[in-house]
Amino acid sequence: MRQRGTLYTYTVVHSGTEAFKDRTPYVVALVEEDRQIRLARVEGYTEGRDIGVGTEVEFMAEDPGGQPIFRFI
Amino acid sequence: MRSVSVIGIGETKMGRFSERSLRDLILEAGEAAVQDAGIERSEIQALFMSNFNAQYLCGQGHIGPLAAEVLGLGNAPTLRMEGACASGSLAFRQALIAVASGLYDLVLVGGVEKMTHRSTEAVTEGIASASDFNLEAGLGATFPALFAMIANRYFHDYGDAREAMAICAVQNHENALLNPDAQLQKRITVEQVKNGLPIADPLTIFDCSLVSDGSAFVVLAATDVARAVCRKRLVEVVGSGHAGDTLTLATKKSLTTFAATVNAVKQAYAMSGVGPGDIHLAEVHDCFTITQLINGEDLGFFPKGKGAFAVADGKTAAGGPIPINVSGGLKAKGHPIGATGLSQIYEVVTQLRGEGGARQLPQADLGLTHNIGGTAATCVVNIFRGR
Numbered sequence: 462m463r464q465r466g467t468l469y470t471y472t473v474v475h476s477g478t479e480a481f482k483d484r485t486p487y488v489v490a491l492v493e494e495d496r497q498i499r500l501a502r503v504e505g506y507t508e509g510r511d512i513g514v515g516t517e518v519e520f521m522a523e524d525p526g527g528q529p530i531f532r533f534i
Numbered sequence: 535m536r537s538v539s540v541i542g543i544g545e546t547k548m549g550r551f552s553e554r555s556l557r558d559l560i561l562e563a564g565e566a567a568v569q570d571a572g573i574e575r576s577e578i579q580a581l582f583m584s585n586f587n588a589q590y591l592c593g594q595g596h597i598g599p600l601a602a603e604v605l606g607l608g609n610a611p612t613l614r615m616e617g618a619c620a621s622g623s624l625a626f627r628q629a630l631i632a633v634a635s636g637l638y639d640l641v642l643v644g645g646v647e648k649m650t651h652r653s654t655e656a657v658t659e660g661i662a663s664a665s666d667f668n669l670e671a672g673l674g675a676t677f678p679a680l681f682a683m684i685a686n687r688y689f690h691d692y693g694d695a696r697e698a699m700a701i702c703a704v705q706n707h708e709n710a711l712l713n714p715d716a717q718l719q720k721r722i723t724v725e726q727v728k729n730g731l732p733i734a735d736p737l738t739i740f741d742c743s744l745v746s747d748g749s750a751f752v753v754l755a756a757t758d759v760a761r762a763v764c765r766k767r768l769v770e771v772v773g774s775g776h777a778g779d780t781l782t783l784a785t786k787k788s789l790t791t792f793a794a795t796v797n798a799v800k801q802a803y804a805m806s807g808v809g810p811g812d813i814h815l816a817e818v819h820d821c822f823t824i825t826q827l828i829n830g831e832d833l834g835f836f837p838k839g840k841g842a843f844a845v846a847d848g849k850t851a852a853g854g855p856i857p858i859n860v861s862g863g864l865k866a867k868g869h870p871i872g873a874t875g876l877s878q879i880y881e882v883v884t885q886l887r888g889e890g891g892a893r894q895l896p897q898a899d900l901g902l903t904h905n906i907g908g909t910a911a912t913c914v915v916n917i918f919r920g921r
Contacts, residue, residue, distance in 0.1 A: 470690070470789065472682035474674060475732040478662060479655040481674045489675045491683060491784050500784045502673050514690040528673045 464520040466494035466531060471503070471512060492518060492531055501529040535634040539760040540769045540918065542571025542753030543880045548717040548868030551747045552651040556594060557604050559646050559749035563873075564605045567642065567751035572765055575605060579638040581612040584625035584645035585872035587660045592648050601644055618664035618907030619821060621645065622750070622875025623914035627776055629754050639759045645873035646749040657745050664908045666782045678742055678822065680783050680909050682734035685824040687789045691839070696736055698842035699823035700727035703740050703865055705851055706820060710862025712893035717744050717868035741823040748870035750877040767887045773806030773917030775799060781911045792910035795832040799904070802915040808900060810834035813856065813917070815885055815895055816902040817878035820863040829904055830858065833915075852895065860885065860893055875905040875914065886920035
């Protein structure tokens, strides 16, 4: 089974920087795994999806900067 | 350490002035402060300048000599301080320390920012440099996104504060109606805030501070010198504190209490010998509406988790027991980043002198300014007393 975490907090971003403006809306979150909290992007968000603190997410990959990317399960 | 007082203040109107240059903004606010102090510019022994990001936004560095040239300060020493959105009060605190130490008797502190000539994406990217540009912005976490995450965690820990956040925005807009220097003079409603253009949930455009051009200056003098010069009510800097925290959001011990604020205000209260219950007005850093709620708690005005209720209950309105942001705050007066901390001081000094005109508070002898940079990675708090 893939490594899982939960949302410690999150937001749906609607207005991004130049590099991200075509990807909105997208989710960034602080993901908690084994009491460790990391900033992550969470892929697979669609408008209206019910997410909240505690929602489970699954580790996907690291971005080029070494930051984690998760996805909704 | 010697006692230090504010003897002069000046600021431009905040707004969208894409046709005005940095020089132009500096000249207006700087001259106003020098004139207000009633001093000759030759008496100014040093200039402490604040600017966040003119290098990126305007292609202009070396703001110190630029401002000294514009204001005719000859060979006076000058430097530029940068601490993101706290740059202004950071420059103020360095000037304060320099006068308190006895090194200088009379100095000028100034701040300037020019932002509105750039696109929203460029401004968003410029502001993102106040967070960890690679780790946070690089992942898509804009500044509003970082504070939106703080808001959602606050809701989880203390209950839904959406209504109180909206009331913050409404109240600051209401206050700005009476401030001729405010960028936005427009009444808004709670429903408008909640249903505004979404930026990063739960924040809408109305929860975010403004993108502004503007400048603000303050003249500081050793209090014994100030007594001989100052023709207005003397405003003494009775307390000052400065603290920091980690740069990135994920590494902070708490998202819903800003440790930098708690530590800075503790220093300022200890130095001044006053407490939160003694303060008559505060200008606090409302970069986002959620920040203003948290600030009210961290500064000790309200118990932890009760800041939202206090705001919703009108406790921070101009007529309430602890008026917060009677200037209109960053939300409606404006947020020209490098000038913001000094513009907060401009408002408190104006109120303590009784020069607030239509927005003058009936009792204003002790005022506080609170200015944070980044996700509260830098915080400066100052406390002022009218003598």
